[in-house]
Amino acid sequence: MPGVKKPLVHNRSVKTLATAAEAARHQREWFAGLRRRVAEGEPLAVVNADVPHEIFRAMDIPYVVSQWWASVVAAKQRSGHYLELLRRRGLPDHSEQYNAVTLGSAFDPDPDAGPWGGLPKPSIVVGDASGDVTRKIFDIWGREPGVAFYPLESAAENEVPANWWELVPHRWEEAIGPARLDLLTAELENLVRFLETTTGRRFRESRFREVMALVNEQEEWNRRTRDLIARARPAPVSVADGIPGVMLPQWHRGTEWARDAARRFHEEVRERVDTGQAACPGERARLMWIGRGLWYDMGFYQRFQEEHGAVFVWSMYLAIAADGYIRHGDDPMRALAARFAAFTDQLYTPPWSSEWYVKEARLHGIDGVVHLVSDDPRGGYFTARALESAGFPVIEIEADNVDTRTYDGDRVAERVGRWLEDVVLTRAAPAAGRGPR
Amino acid sequence: MAALEDAYARPPAGPSIGYVGADVPVELLTAAGLHALRLTGDPGAGSAQGDRYLGRGVDPMARSILSRLLSGAFGDLDRVVVSHDCEASLRLFYALRELRRVEPGSGVPEAYLVDVLHLPHRTTARYVRRRIGEFADRLAAWTGRPLDVAGAVAAHDERRRLLAGVAELRRAVPARLTGRQFLAAAGAALPVAEHVAALRALLAEAGRLPEHRGRRVFLSGSDHDSPHVYEAIEADGHVIVGEDHSFGDPLAERLVGAPDLDAIAEHYHEYGPTAHRATAAERAAHAAMAARRCRAELFVAYARAADDAPAWDFAAQRAALDIPAVLLDRQEYGRADVAALRKEDPCPA
Numbered sequence: 001m002p003g004v005k006k007p008l009v010h011n012r013s014v015k016t017l018a019t020a021a022e023a024a025r026h027q028r029e030w031f032a033g034l035r036r037r038v039a040e041g042e043p044l045a046v047v048n049a050d051v052p053h054e055i056f057r058a059m060d061i062p063y064v065v066s067q068w069w070a071s072v073v074a075a076k077q078r079s080g081h082y083l084e085l086l087r088r089r090g091l092p093d094h095s096e097q098y099n100a101v102t103l104g105s106a107f108d109p110d111p112d113a114g115p116w117g118g119l120p121k122p123s124i125v126v127g128d129a130s131g132d133v134t135r136k137i138f139d140i141w142g143r144e145p146g147v148a149f150y151p152l153e154s155a156a157e158n159e160v161p162a163n164w165w166e167l168v169p170h171r172w173e174e175a176i177g178p179a180r181l182d183l184l185t186a187e188l189e190n191l192v193r194f195l196e197t198t199t200g201r202r203f204r205e206s207r208f209r210e211v212m213a214l215v216n217e218q219e220e221w222n223r224r225t226r227d228l229i230a231r232a233r234p235a236p237v238s239v240a241d242g243i244p245g246v247m248l249p250q251w252h253r254g255t256e257w258a259r260d261a262a263r264r265f266h267e268e269v270r271e272r273v274d275t276g277q278a279a280c281p282g283e284r285a286r287l288m289w290i291g292r293g294l295w296y297d298m299g300f301y302q303r304f305q306e307e308h309g310a311v312f313v314w315s316m317y318l319a320i321a322a323d324g325y326i327r328h329g330d331d332p333m334r335a336l337a338a339r340f341a342a343f344t345d346q347l348y349t350p351p352w353s354s355e356w357y358v359k360e361a362r363l364h365g366i367d368g369v370v371h372l373v374s375d376d377p378r379g380g381y382f383t384a385r386a387l388e389s390a391g392f393p394v395i396e397i398e399a400d401n402v403d404t405r406t407y408d409g410d411r412v413a414e415r416v417g418r419w420l421e422d423v424v425l426t427r428a429a430p431a432a433g434r435g436p437r
Numbered sequence: 438m439a440a441l442e443d444a445y446a447r448p449p450a451g452p453s454i455g456y457v458g459a460d461v462p463v464e465l466l467t468a469a470g471l472h473a474l475r476l477t478g479d480p481g482a483g484s485a486q487g488d489r490y491l492g493r494g495v496d497p498m499a500r501s502i503l504s505r506l507l508s509g510a511f512g513d514l515d516r517v518v519v520s521h522d523c524e525a526s527l528r529l530f531y532a533l534r535e536l537r538r539v540e541p542g543s544g545v546p547e548a549y550l551v552d553v554l555h556l557p558h559r560t561t562a563r564y565v566r567r568r569i570g571e572f573a574d575r576l577a578a579w580t581g582r583p584l585d586v587a588g589a590v591a592a593h594d595e596r597r598r599l600l601a602g603v604a605e606l607r608r609a610v611p612a613r614l615t616g617r618q619f620l621a622a623a624g625a626a627l628p629v630a631e632h633v634a635a636l637r638a639l640l641a642e643a644g645r646l647p648e649h650r651g652r653r654v655f656l657s658g659s660d661h662d663s664p665h666v667y668e669a670i671e672a673d674g675h676v677i678v679g680e681d682h683s684f685g686d687p688l689a690e691r692l693v694g695a696p697d698l699d700a701i702a703e704h705y706h707e708y709g710p711t712a713h714r715a716t717a718a719e720r721a722a723h724a725a726m727a728a729r730r731c732r733a734e735l736f737v738a739y740a741r742a743a744d745d746a747p748a749w750d751f752a753a754q755r756a757a758l759d760i761p762a763v764l765l766d767r768q769e770y771g772r773a774d775v776a777a778l779r780k781e782d783p784c785p786a
Contacts, residue, residue, distance in 0.1 A: 090752030
């Protein structure tokens with residue numbers, strides 16, 4: 001019921017993969033180490049997920065991704081607290097919560113009481129000017145004492161080829177267009193100078209090339225894992241394992257650890273496929289989750305396995321790692337710009353988003369699509385339309401993925417359960433003998 | 438004033454091209470010889486079609502414009518030019534582009550995006566210049582004739598000069614125009630030459646205009662593409678003497694100057710500071726200057742539901758002001774909670 005805050009009782013998922021557990025353990029160790037480095041005087045950057053982290057990696061500048069921190073806050077059921085801190089400053093608590101929650105943590109009078117010991121104070125914040133308020137949020141943060149803000153533009157294009165996933169690994173110039181690439185490349189060159197000046201660290205081209213190569217290797221492993229899960233029957237893992245298995249290494253892109261974690265993730269999935277292990281024994285339906293992760297209720301993704309035999313086999317996190325990051329080319333800065341100049345379009349702008357979701361649904365043999373529609377301008381009509389036109393049933397659920405205040409998990413689950421029984425399971429074939437469509 | 442009011446209330450028929458957003462370089466539309474109309478929504482009409490395609494998370498102004506395009510309310514437009522002045526405009530462009538692709542029977546015109554951006558950096562300035570050049574080339578290709586940029590810049594700058602004079606009439610104490618009247622004077626849907634003539638006529642009768650007394654309000658925040666909110670606030674005993682949205686004072690505030698594409702690109706790159714593209718600090722500095730300039734007694738920040746940007750500016754704006762300030766947050770399209778304005782000091786600085 002809107003406006004009613006209910007306790008969440010199913011919020012934790014049960015992970016089965018050793019690599020997912022290992023990634024979670026590494027993340028805690030990394031964060032503790034980051035807190036130590038910052039306490040000893042090193043700079044800290046808080047950056048948006050769509051910002052090219054590779055530059056920070058190449059310069060060995062510690063950084064935290066705003067959305068990752070928001071996901072930790074949400075998982076600890078603390079987003080309401082940080083949104084309240086914004087409200088007390090006269091700032092809205094109902095707008096772009098994914099970034100706002102992280103800004104709220106900057107205003108915590110007792111920061112060490114935050115999740116995992118709290119987010120240390122950054123000296124640099126970097127965000128793109130997408131939407132109407134992201135730049136405002138980061139700019140407000142940048143006006144805190146000792147914090148500098150570097151904004152990046154968010155540009156758009158008139159005409160784009162729909163089959164971006166086929167073009168971007170090598171023919172990214174054709175997919176994205178020179179105007180956006182020239183702009184972001186110039187902004188990134190300037191970002192390097194800004195970071196050299198503010199941190200005193202050096203940017204070495206040879207190190208940058210190493211980082212870029214490691215990212216391509218990591219995402220190549222993710223591509224193989226995605227293809228493996230797409231074709232395997234029954235599904236070897238659900239997104240409850242898949243999301244941490246891919247995303248925690250993703251936040252460490254450009255390191256050998258992250259590349260090797262992606263490889264180990266692939267090997268573990270491969271082993272489960274080879275030995276016939278199922279995420280959901282008795283699988284009856286394969287589900288696709290479209291939208292950001294429901295961080296405060298990750299148990300949602302396993303909620304329909306036992307009763308309905310329905311398993312979430314797809315989220316954007318592994319799939320976009322597989323299709324959205326790999327960029328080859330002789331000019332590493334322009335290739336990096338090509339990774340991010342149209343990143344949002346890949347997920348949220350038709351025809352790129354809608355055609356890609358259909359391609360992925362077909363590849364994975366999806367029986368039904370659960371589409372999270374947040375109260376933001378991205379909308380979902382064309383995504384749902386494309387999927388339904390291609391024969392995939394879609395149910396839309398309305399919720400914010402970090403703000404629990406209006407989420408009623410039981411009610412949402414009841415709706416999805418009814419839809420599974422009434423629509424999806426009446427169409428889905430038994431798992432045995434089913435192949436990719 | 439009657440001619441301007443009439444053209445504002447009933448746009449003349451026959452435009453061949455529509456445009457959406459504050460960042461469309463109208464000089465180039467005029468330079469191409471096109472009869473252009475800035476598309477507006479209608480809070481009094483339904484927006485079910487727009488809601489369906491854009492989702493309810495998008496500013497209802499854009500949803501209403503899309504609904505009206507789908508219902509043919511703007512006649513037979515050949516094309517719609519859309520700017521990236523806010524997320525809602527961009528989403529509207531994407532919806533139009535995709536509707537043409539997957540539902541060609543919907544009948545929406547071809548859409549073209551002019552991607553003017555606003556970070557105050559040389560990298561963005563170069564990008565904007567490139568996009569302005571591309572748009573000029575596209576217009577020449579559409580019409581098959583060269584653009585008269587010099588003539589168009591001169592005509593639009595003359596309109597800005599005259600509109601600045603009209604803005605002074607409203608800023609006078611007591612005001613000689615209401616906010617509602619200024620909206621009509623600025624937004625009259627007339628070809629630029631006729632608009633210039635009508636503004637001159639209005640200025641010629643300045644001495645005969647009545648005085649408007651009432652609590653002087655500066656209106657900040659969301660765009661107002663219809664007079665509904667102005668009428669509601671002014672009916673409650675206020676007079677809106679200034680605003681910072683793209684249908685009001687900003688239309689008069691800076692000339693293009695030189696008759697070339699470089700000057701047009703600089704003009705639109707530097708346009709603002711708008712709620713959707715500027716920082717809260719930039720907006721606060723502008724609010725303090727603009728409220729002082731029009732001797733406002735009350736600052737009203739208006740944020741329409743699903744138009745979140747103005748609410749992020751309000752804390753900084755309030756801190757920068759020396760007059761009472763109130764935030765009308767999450768307002769329904771075309772409506773205003775005027776009861777909040779009647780409180781003695783709704784939100785003291």
